[in-house]
Amino acid sequence: MKELELKYGCNPNQKPSKIYMNNGELPIKVLCGRPGYINFLDAFNGWQLVKELKKATGLPAATSFKHVSPAGAAVGLPLDDTLAKIYWVDDVEDLSPLACAYARARGADRMSSFGDFISLSDVCDVATAKLIKREVSDGVIAPGYEPEALEILQAKKKGNYAVIEIDPSYEPDPIEHKEVFGIVFEQGRNELVIDDALLANIVTENKDIPESAKIDLAIALITLKYTQSNSVCYAKGGQAIGIGAGQQSRIHCTRLAGQKADNWWLRQSPQVLGLQFVDGIGRADRDNSIDLYIGDEYMDVLADGAWERIFKVKPPVFTAEEKRAWLDKMTDVALGSDAFFPFGDNIERAHKSGVKYIAQPGGSVRDDNVIDTCNKYNMAMAFTGIRLFHH
Numbered sequence: 001m002k003e004l005e006l007k008y009g010c011n012p013n014q015k016p017s018k019i020y021m022n023n024g025e026l027p028i029k030v031l032c033g034r035p036g037y038i039n040f041l042d043a044f045n046g047w048q049l050v051k052e053l054k055k056a057t058g059l060p061a062a063t064s065f066k067h068v069s070p071a072g073a074a075v076g077l078p079l080d081d082t083l084a085k086i087y088w089v090d091d092v093e094d095l096s097p098l099a100c101a102y103a104r105a106r107g108a109d110r111m112s113s114f115g116d117f118i119s120l121s122d123v124c125d126v127a128t129a130k131l132i133k134r135e136v137s138d139g140v141i142a143p144g145y146e147p148e149a150l151e152i153l154q155a156k157k158k159g160n161y162a163v164i165e166i167d168p169s170y171e172p173d174p175i176e177h178k179e180v181f182g183i184v185f186e187q188g189r190n191e192l193v194i195d196d197a198l199l200a201n202i203v204t205e206n207k208d209i210p211e212s213a214k215i216d217l218a219i220a221l222i223t224l225k226y227t228q229s230n231s232v233c234y235a236k237g238g239q240a241i242g243i244g245a246g247q248q249s250r251i252h253c254t255r256l257a258g259q260k261a262d263n264w265w266l267r268q269s270p271q272v273l274g275l276q277f278v279d280g281i282g283r284a285d286r287d288n289s290i291d292l293y294i295g296d297e298y299m300d301v302l303a304d305g306a307w308e309r310i311f312k313v314k315p316p317v318f319t320a321e322e323k324r325a326w327l328d329k330m331t332d333v334a335l336g337s338d339a340f341f342p343f344g345d346n347i348e349r350a351h352k353s354g355v356k357y358i359a360q361p362g363g364s365v366r367d368d369n370v371i372d373t374c375n376k377y378n379m380a381m382a383f384t385g386i387r388l389f390h391h
Contacts, residue, residue: 001026009037027170028141032154033162035139039117041068043141046119047166049073049226054121056194056218059238061121062101062128063223064113069231069246071112073223074104074239075215083107086267088283089131099127104239106135109260110287117141117162124149132156136284143168192386194221199359199382203371206380213334213357213380220336221359221388227338229389232346234261234353235334241265242353250339254346258353265330265354266294266323276312285310294318330354338388340364344373351377361387 003020017037019026035043042065049070053061059075076097084090087107095103098120106113118132120142129149132140139162140153153163178185196214198221209217216235223233227245232253234242242261244253266272267290275293277286289310292301298317301307307314335350337360347370350358362383364370374381 001029004030006037006040007034027167029165031145031150031163031165033139033157033160035162035164038068039139039162042066042117043119043139043164043166045226046070046117047141049222050119050121051168052194052222052225053219056222057215060096060098060101062098062105063119064102064105064108064116065119066112066116069228070105070223070226070240070243071116072105072108072240072243073219074101074108075219076101077104077238079103082268082273085273088286092127092131094127095131096125096127098122098125099131102128102131106131108239108241108264109243111291112260114284114287124153126152129153134283138162139164141166190225190388190390192225192388194218194225198384198386201362201383201385202380203362203367203383204374204379204381206375206378209357209380209382213332216334217336217357217359217382220334221384224336224338224388224390226390229338229391231338231388231390232257233336234258234350234355235336236261236330236332236354241333250337250342251345251349253337254341254349258349261330261333261353262327263291263294265327266318269318269323269326271315271318271322271326275315278310278312281310294323327352327354332356334358336360338390340367340387341370342366344369346370347373347377347379351379355379358382359384361385 002025003018006017008015009017019040046063046065049063050061053075057075061075063073064071079100087103089103115136115138117138118140123144124142125146126149129152133152133156141164143166153161174189176189220233220235223240224231230247230250230253232244233240234257241264242257244257247253289301301310331354333354334357335355340361340363342364356379358381
């Protein structure tokens with residue numbers, strides 16, 4: 001198959017639409033459903049991300065994409081009881097490493113992952129397909145599917161769920177093209193390999209970056225490589241926990257991603273784990289209620305007449321002081337940035353979310369201020385010398 005006609009482009013009025021190859025055949029097969037233009041953008045960006053994560057860590061990888069940026073990305077480390085609970089998989093036995101990777105990728109920011117497109121580094125197994133089945137999602141791309149896993153996915157959305165198989169051996173041309181306003185842009189593909197060598201230039205007084213932090217920094221940087229810029233990524237324990245994408249100001253990236261990382265940690269607090277939901281509440285309604293409960297608009301779910309529809313027992317207010325006390329327990333977080341931090345205020349914000357390790361290109365006229373701020377909090381920061389813009 002050399003080309004595939006699509007229903008429409010980014011919007012329903014943008015017709016005709018198709019994907020095609022100038023030379024050779026498309027490296028994909030559509031096994032179910034009818035993926036759209038944005039689905040394929042998510043799928044191809046996500047596939048590159050998980051392929052690189054697998055190569056960098058040796059572990060199965062998954063990512064959850066929305067609007068051409070990842071909402072979450074992770075490798076297949078086991079889940080502890082708390083993570084299994086906040087990711088709503090504590091009722092599932094025998095999670096495979098790939099299923100753990102997807103549970104982490106989907107669970108980091110469930111609000112953003114609603115209606116995601118999934119990319120998997122490995123052949124989709126039954127355990128992973130069962131997790132995908134119960135989430136609201138547009139589709140999945142993987143290098144293959146176990147027969148029973150494919151049956152599970154083909155039954156999703158009344159047979160309209162998009163299932164794409166990609167040839168794992170496919171390598172694109174080294175020069176890529178993009179057309180905007182009738183004008184063709186050409187550039188060399190970003191083939192940068194992200195590995196420990198990028199972390200060799202540690203510019204802070206603290207020079208200690210342990211192996212676990214190096215894995216988290218690799219996850220952050222590889223995630224940023226496929227995130228719409230400007231972008232910042234917080235990572236911990238083998239997964240992205242907060243991604244700030246597409247912001248014009250870097251401090252806004254850092255704040256947005258930091259708030260998502262904070263929410264990830266707050267969801268593990270006793271106050272949230274102890275919430276008693278009414279029977280039969282939907283997964284999306286449950287996620288939305290938690291998001292409101294831990295945020296500034298908590299009265300939307302705690303007001304009389306509202307909480308009764310959500311909770312069996314009215315929960316107490318999760319006070320700002322209680323939240324800050326819990327957030328102070330979050331430590332050893334890794335932070336990556338796709339371009340240099342221009343001011344120390346980014347580091348001040350990162351410190352509030354437990355950041356200990358940082359990787360960024362460096363090169364700001366205020367590098368000294370940024371380094372001094374890191375030293376103030378005993379952080380270890382590496383200058384990679386490499387920018388990771390993606391548009």
